[in-house]
Structures are given as structure tokens and as C-alpha cells.
Amino acid sequence: MEENELVSISQGTLTIMNPTTPEKVIAAGRAAGLREGSRVVETGCGNGTILSLWGREYGISGIGIEAREDACRRATEMLRDAGLDGRITVRCMDAREYVPDEPFDCAASIGASHIRGGFEATLDALLGLVHDEGTIVIGDRYWRSDRTPPEFAREWPDVRTEYEILGAVREVGLDVAAVVRSDGNDWDRYESGIWQAVLSWLGDHPDHPDRDFMVAYLHRLQDEYFGYGREHMGWAMYVLVPGFW
Template sequence: MEYFDLISISTSGMAIMNPTTPEKVVSAGEAAGLSADDRVVEFGCGYGTILALWGKRFGIAGRGLDIREDACRRAVALLEKEGLSPRIGIDLADVRDETPDRLYDCAACIGSSHIWGGFAGALEAMSAWLEPDGRIVIGERYWARDSVPPEFAREWRDVLTEYEIFQTARDAGFDVAAIFRASPDDWDAYESGNWQGLLAWLRDHPGDADADEVREYLYRIQDEYAAYGREYMGFAVYVLVPS
């Protein structure tokens, strides 16, 4: 089974595919100064929830891009349901192959900087889509402790300390204007949502040829979270503004 198929299964019951909340997403939009005059592009937009929240709260327009066809279908359906589809479009695309169709007032990427190999690569790529005064809203993992067990650190080579996140943002020409950190409850809800999606699939597909692989993935992410993730890994949504 392909990796993206596992992601679609595990996140099937989620609205936001990261350890954050609608309230924090809206607060990040407020800190970024979003308004009805703004156009926003979101990379790795998932199920369109963040664009929908900002469309309803601030009246933004723009587009979302995602590599998963099922995610794009669900995002289009959500935006149509919320009456936002005339203003916000969804494109099925590998964003690494995309070039800017125009310049945007804000670029967002929540939990998907791995598309470009990590935080620094994401800032460089997203900046090419921005107006000179454009802002970035980016959700990123970070090391919550100074000392991380080597066996876990090796699995997450692109994760930075929060000090490094701030310095990398400055090197890219941005200041950190706001931070909205995931709480332990946010993490538990996110991880539990993944487990529930996988367990639901296993219940609905008894005897499926991929069942062993899905169950192995379930146990792997559970063990990783119990052994390391909850103690050593943080997540936050950062609002970046031009320096």
C-alpha cells in the first residue's frame, strides 16, 4: 500500500490533519492580518478545512493544492457546502512541480514542509509565491527537549529545535509575529484520530490483502508516540511577517 493511501485511511475522520484546533487556526489568521482583500495559497491543503475557516471568518480568496485526489475531492465538497467555492479553488498537484500563477498576500503550509525537505526549503519555495509584503502561516514540528534519543532523532532528520526555527525564519527575511502551540491534549486528539481511522478501516476490510500492512502501521505509530513522540516532539503554527 502506498504511503499516501495510509495517510488517507488514518486521517479519514479528521477535519485538520495536524495537532491543532480550529480556534488556533483562526487566531493565526488574525495574527497574519487576513482580510477580505487578501488572496491565500495553501500548500498541502488536505481536506480544505483551514481555507474554509479563513474564508468564513475573514472572507479571503485563493487556492489550495494537494497531491491526494481523495483529499482534493473532499476539500472541494467542503468549500461548496460552505458557499466558498466561487472564491477558493482546489487543485490536484504536486506542488514541487508548480510555478506561481500569481503573487499572493499569504502562503500557508500546515505540517507539510517535508514537501520541500524541511522548514528552510519550505520558506524559500513559499516566498516565490508572495507579494513583497506577503505573510507566511506555517505549522511545524520541533524538538521539545534539548536531548533527544538518537534512535528517534534519526527518524526525523528534518525537525529543528525552536531556536533553529526562529533563526531560519530570520535568515529567510521573516520575523516570527505569533506562535500557536499544540497542547498535550491537541497531540492526543490528533494521534487518537489517526488510530481510529486505521482501526475503522480494519473493521471495514476484514481479510483484505493490505490488512497486515495497515495494522503494522497502526502499531508503529502508536509505539513511536508512546515511547518518544509525546515527550520529545512539539508542534506549533507560526505566523511570519517580512523583516
């Protein structure tokens, strides 16, 4: 099954396609200094929930970039329903190909670092989207310690420890202004939402040629989560600002 289709099936119905809550998204926006008139770009904006929350809470304007056409439609509808379609637009394209007309006040990538292959590459890309005083918000996975079992860690080569994340941030001259961390309940809710979406798809597609693949996919996700993920992997939003160096 094609990757974008798999994501749409397993996560497309989730309000927030990450293990976090609206309250925590709003807190990250507050820490990033978002306010009326702030221009924000979010790469991999999914169904538009993050931008919608920030638009209603802080009055931002900006752009969401998303490659999946079904997600672009949902994001456009969400922003329109929130009365934000005049201020926030969606570009349906590969985020790696986006070149801004002018720099933004804030650039965000919430659970979308896979687009560029990891935290460091995402950080470099977002730096190219903001002005010198701009802020960055990255939501990403991290290892809770450097003692993750190798048989699990090798399946996630792009995941870093938080100390490695801190080093990468300082390397490019930024400081961490805030971390908004997910807890176990957030993880359980997110993973359960994925399992339920896959189970629903399986129930609706008893004769689909990819049925066996989807069953194996569901079981692999659950094996990873119960076997290692719940204990060793975390997720957080990191708010990054220009450093005093």
C-alpha cells in the same frame, strides 16, 4: 501500501489533519493579518478545512493545492458547502510544480513540510509565492529540546528545534510575528483520531493483503507516541512577516 493511500486511510476522515483546533487556526490567520480580499495559497491543503475557516472568518480568496485526488474532492465539497467555491478553488496537483500567475498576500503550509523535505525548503518555496510584503504561515513539528534521544531523533531527520526554526526564519530576512502552539490535548485528539481510523479500516478489511502492514503501522505509531513523541515532540503554527533588517 502507497503513501498517499496510507495518508487517506489514516487521516482522511480527520476534520483538521494536524494537532490543532479551529480556534487556533483562526488565531493564526488573525496574526497573519488576513482580511476581506486577502489572497491566500495553501500548499498541501488536505480536505480544505484551513482555507474554509479563513474564508468564513476573514473573507479571503485564493487557492488550495493538494496532490491526493480524494482529498481534492473533499476540499472542493467543503468549500462549496461553506459558500466559498466562488472565491477559493482547489488545484489537484503536486505543489512542487505550482507556479502562480501573480504573487499572493499570504502563503501557508500547515503540516505539509514533508512535500519539500523540511522546514527550510518549505520556507523558501513559500517565499516564492508571496509579494514583498506578504506573510507566511507554517505549521510544523519541532523538538522540545536539543536532548531528544538519538534513537528517536534519527527517525525524524527533518524535524528542528524551535531555536533552529527561528534561525532559519531570520536567515531569509523574516521575523516571527506569532506562534500558535498545540497542547497535549490537541496531540492526543489528533493521534487518537489516526488510531481509530486505522482500526476502523482493519475492521472493514479483514482479508486485505496489506492488513499485516497496517497492524504494524498502527503499533509503530503508538510506540513512537507513548515512548517518545508525547514527551519530546511539539507542533505549532509560525506566523512569519517581513523583517526589519
